[in-house]
Amino acid sequence: MTKPVVFVTRQVASEAIEYVKEAAEVEVWEEDRPCPREILLQKAEQADGLLTMLTERVDEELLSRARKLKVVANMAVGYDNIDVPAAKKRGIHITNTPDVLTEATADLAFALLMAAGRRITEANRFLLAGEWKSWSPTLLAGQNIYHTTLGIIGMGRIGEAVARRAKGFGMRILYHNRRRRPEAELEVGAQYRELDDLLRQADYVVMLTPLTPDTAKMIGEREFSLMKPTSVFVNVSRGGTVDEEALYRALVEKKIWAAGLDVFQKEPVPPDHPFLTLPNVVALPHIGSATYQTRMEMAKLAAANIRAVLEGKEPVTPV
Structure with a gap:
């Protein structure tokens, strides 16, 4: 046979x-x-x-x-x-x-959150370039993570795993999803919010929704305008869920603090991609689940x- x-x-x-x-x-x-x-x-x-x-x-x-x-x-x-x-x-x-791949992707999402909020890669480049001449109270100062507010868009398995990590940092956890997730609310104390309310309140926004016709460019200029100027946007879902031009403008015009990106609308990105020119972007080559x-x-x-x-x-x- x-x-x-x-x-x-x-x-x-x-x-x-x-x-x-x-x-x-x-x-x-x-x-x-x-x-x-x-x-x-x-x-x-x-x-x-x-x-x-x-x-x-x-x-x-x-x-x-x-x-x-x-x-x-x-x-x-x-x-x-x-x-x-x-x-x-x-x-x-x-x-x-x-x-x-839930836990590995959640690890990466939280790593991006921390790296963007605390300017880790920017500080590393600063050091390697020989620019560190002396200590200063404001040198590469970032944003707090502990006791801040996390907003999760897309509370599936990975979203719940990110929320568990956030709980360890004493973060207040908000989420937006197609359906309420009572089990997540019970386990990690997550609170459901309409999208606009989540964006207004969150210090860190993590995008975890799948890419569908309904979620294509779900986050654009209007949504970024609702966020705090000190907020950090993290995308580990798919690049197509975000209007990249609107995100670029929000970062350049300082409507938001920083972004951590593991995914892009078109991959791989060229070395001259606009995001790669910005000091307040931590960009990775789609390695969310990349552990052996x-x-x-x-x-x-x-x-x-x-x-x-x-x-x-x-x-x-x-x-």
Whole structure:
């Protein structure tokens, strides 16, 4: 009996690959860069399963050519790179990797919050440039974190994990979500607010909502105008949830204090991207879940989803 074929679009943990190999013929794109579109389309035509990254666009064009395809396992919690309705129409399972990256992403979100609020990377550049000549009471002074107010936009699993960290800093926790989260309110004392109220009150705003048609450019010029001039904006969701031009103006015009950004509307960003010229921006190359342990678990979960579908079972974490 011919084994099904699985194409993996990037090198991932060998344990995950070996697990899929027990049920399928596996081919891996070996280069440490996104698989070129034409190669991806060619491989999809022959594949029963795809293990993809957020860099791959699984759209109508690809799905219409992938006549054997049964499952796409996206190695990410988000899946805005996939046309889910088009896949569903064809009976193709779409899966993601929730939960396993929650704590690592929350760590990174809080690290960005602290780095932007306390000017950590700016201070590091100052030191390395040889500009530190003497101590001064106002030298690189930042904003308090302890006993301030945190506003979380998107209170899912990662939002709750960020809130737990904030609780340890004695922060007052506000959140905005499509639905109230009574369990989060009970566990960490989070208080629900309408978006405008959250933006007015928060000293730190952390963006954690998924990118959907409803959340595209959810935070723009009007929203930044509501924030305090001492507030810090952190985005670890998707770049498309924010109007980047409005954020740039808010930072330059000092309508807000600083920003910590792990995601951008178009990735990777060029070295001359406007955000990279601003001293009050801490910018990272989309490393929210980038710990060895977490990426291992993400790959293993994606592999488990593929194998389950190929063996005629329900996927572990369906979208």
